[in-house]
Amino acid sequence: MTRTQALDELVTANRILAREGVVDSFGHVSIRHPDRPDRYVLSRARAPECIEVDDLMEFSCDGTPIDAAGRKPYAERFIHGAVYHARPEVRAVVHHHSPSVIPFSVTNATLSPVMHMCAGIGTRVPTWDSHATFGDTNLLVTNMEMATELAAALGDRPVILMRGHGCVVAGLSLRETIFNSIYLQLNADLQLKASGLGDITFLSEGEVAAVLRTRGAFTFERAWEFWCRRAGRPYDARAMDGPLAGA
Numbered sequence: 001m002t003r004t005q006a007l008d009e010l011v012t013a014n015r016i017l018a019r020e021g022v023v024d025s026f027g028h029v030s031i032r033h034p035d036r037p038d039r040y041v042l043s044r045a046r047a048p049e050c051i052e053v054d055d056l057m058e059f060s061c062d063g064t065p066i067d068a069a070g071r072k073p074y075a076e077r078f079i080h081g082a083v084y085h086a087r088p089e090v091r092a093v094v095h096h097h098s099p100s101v102i103p104f105s106v107t108n109a110t111l112s113p114v115m116h117m118c119a120g121i122g123t124r125v126p127t128w129d130s131h132a133t134f135g136d137t138n139l140l141v142t143n144m145e146m147a148t149e150l151a152a153a154l155g156d157r158p159v160i161l162m163r164g165h166g167c168v169v170a171g172l173s174l175r176e177t178i179f180n181s182i183y184l185q186l187n188a189d190l191q192l193k194a195s196g197l198g199d200i201t202f203l204s205e206g207e208v209a210a211v212l213r214t215r216g217a218f219t220f221e222r223a224w225e226f227w228c229r230r231a232g233r234p235y236d237a238r239a240m241d242g243p244l245a246g247a
């Protein structure tokens with residue numbers, strides 16, 4: 001994938017998350033730099049629906065802009081660099097505040113897959129509480145110290161919730177990360193609905209593993225094409241990224 005394709009895909013990812021209601025004026029998505037694995041690419045501070053290629057900035061993993069050119073970065077960009085630093089295999093990171101997931105971050109209800117399409121969120125989604133270490137803050141992750149602790153709490157999982165704030169989703173490709181961000185939101189909605197009806201039977205660990213074993217790049221591709229159409233963005237099948245590309 002060329003650098004131009006990678007940047008276009010990142011614009012598309014922003015528009016998809018906005019169109020699907022995962023982000024509003026806030027929330028962001030980054031990719032690891034296609035040529036410099038010690039850097040990532042993230043928009044300047046702007047609502048995802050509005051983002052254009054010229055808004056995309058490069059950062060070192062400590063959150064320093066490479067060439068800001070007068071552009072103001074997101075205050076919470078540190079989340080992305082901390083995850084890329086801790087997880088060499090990760091190619092894309094989303095941070096969002098979907099209202100659907102917040103109830104699970106502020107109660108003892110554990111978010112777990114209730115539907116096969118949502119298996120990618122992990123068997124049990126943990127919650128990181130910034131208050132435990134950092135006390136009374138505005139809850140934003142605005143430095144590497146907080147971001148590093150958050151990334152450590154994420155560990156090798158795909159998703160972590162942030163108490164009273166939102167979540168982080170990390171994946172092996174941009175398409176996978178967007179896919180799991182959208183299905184995380186759907187799972188939260190479904191689990192909340194189901195909890196009002198009675199006791200929930202969640203997917204077993206074996207079922208989650210079986211779903212993920214049989215999931216190939218075609219799954220993400222089929223969804224990506226659909227979401228591109230809904231977001232009014234061109235679909236580029238050649239831009240498939242990640243280790244599953246061509247599977």
Ligand SMILES: [Zn+2]
Pocket residue numbers: 027076095096097140141165166
């Ligand atoms: Zn946030």
